[in-house]
Amino acid sequence: MSRTTAAEGSAATTAAPAETADAVELDPWIRWAWLLxxxxxxxxxxxVLDLVQTPRPAWQVALGATMIVVFTAVYVHGFVISDRPRHARRLPDWWPLAGLAAEIALTAAAIALQGTAAMGLVIYTSAYAMLLTPMRLAVVTVGVLVGATAALTTLVERFDGGQFFLPVLIATIVTLTATRVLEDRREVSQVMAEEMALVAERERVARDVHDVLGHSLTVVVAKAELAERLLDLDPQRARTELAEIRSLSREALGEVRATVAGLRVARLGDELAAASAALAAAGIEGDVPDDPAAVDPRRRIVLAWVLREAVTNVVRHSGARRCTVDLDSDRLTVSDDGRGGPHPPGNGLRGVGERVRAAGGTLTVDEAPGGGTRLEVTW
Known part of the structure; x- marks a missing residue:
């Protein structure tokens, strides 16, 4: 059963987007939970039978019937609204407290009018307090109700016949408390799961944007430097490089948009071609296969991201003259003859490392036997 509280959890409820609340409301278990x-x-x-069967003045019967109707309406309204977040947001934060005050007042008035026959209203009031109001207030309220019931049934002769209400009331409160605690834990777990999903999505977008822009901008810089050198030596070739820079920039913009929208998928064949072009633009001799068929199809997307980051690092940091890419069914190796040595992993390597580990693989980066750096992914 959902509930609306005046003090606890109100911030989380009001902070939830309207779409989430509306989506929750579509769940039949939420929509009809008030029936429970x-x-x-x-x-x-x-x-009701006591009002009908016990001789009383007409005004007392009318008053008692009115109190029962109002009591029932307040009780049902509380649970119906609390299970519909979109409607609950239209009400002030104090509305559950006002409903509880009305329930207590009507219960006391009904007991004063009808005696033992109306003591069952205490159980409904306890349920209202325990499930719809802040926990501290609920504990105080049910404590007062239990104490008042015990005092009436043991000290007031008129209520001697109502002693069986006390164990029923206590059992009901214990059950409701367990329900409340379990629901609180469920809500906390749900909020934590949503926050973890949000963090994971943010990390995905950050990782993808880094991988996309890091590679694209590295190639753009390399081509811009090449075009600058060719301006005087070969103007036509320089114009060709500038046209490719424009095309690469547009592609990078489209990739960033697709990444943010969650649509970006790296393709190993495309990345192999892009790696060859990036190495050539940087003046590095590249030995890159052009056919990804040797790679297990289940590994290609992950290896595409790894290849993009590895080639970007070779172009940007290695100072290499040659770079070799080897592919196998469950392996990728990228080695160069550049500076080598230990390098602290940056955001890019950490990102691809997370991708590889999530896919069940292992990423290692170490110094190549003949000098330079060797990156390897294996399953």
Missing amino acids: ATVWLVFMVFP
Whole structure:
């Protein structure tokens, strides 16, 4: 059963987007959860029968009937609204407290009018307090109700016949408390799961944007430097490089948009071609296969991201003259003859490392036997 509280959890409820609340409301278990509370209203038949069968002045019968109707309406309204977040947001934060105050006042008035026959209202009031109001207030309220019930049934002769209400009330409160605690834990777990999903999505977008822009901008810089050198030596070739820079920039912009939208998928064949072009633009001799068929199809997307980051690092940091890419069904190796030596992993390597580990593989980066750096991914 959902509930609306005046003090606890209100910030989380108001901070939730309207779309989330509306989506939750579509769940039948949420939409009809109030029936679990109202089904117990069948026991309201006892005060109703007492009004019908016990001789009283007409005004007392009318007053008692009115109190039962109002009590029932407040009780049902509380649970119906609390299970519909979109409607609950339209009400002030104090509305559950006002409903509880009305329930307590009507319970006291009904007991004063009908005696033992109306003591069942205490159970409904306890349920309202425990499930719809802040926990501290609920504990105080049910404590007062239990104490008042015990005092009436043991000290006031008129209520001697109502002693059986006390164990029923205590059992009901214990059950409701367990329900409340379990629901609180469920809500906390749900909030934590949503926050973890949000963090994971942010990391995915950051990782993808880094991989996309890091590679694209590195190639753009390399081509810009090449075009600058060719301006005087070969103007036509320089114009060709500038046209490719423009095309690469547009592609990078489209890739960033697709990444943010969650649509970006790296393709190993495309990345092999892009690696060859990037190495050539940087003046590095590249030995790059052009066919990804040797790679297990399940590994290609991950290896595409790894290849993009590895080639970007070779172009940007290695100072290499040659770079070799080897592919196998469950292996990728990228080695160069550049500076080598230990390098602290940056955001790019950390990102591809996370991708590889998530896919069940292992990423290692170490110094190549003949000098330079060797990156290897294996399964």
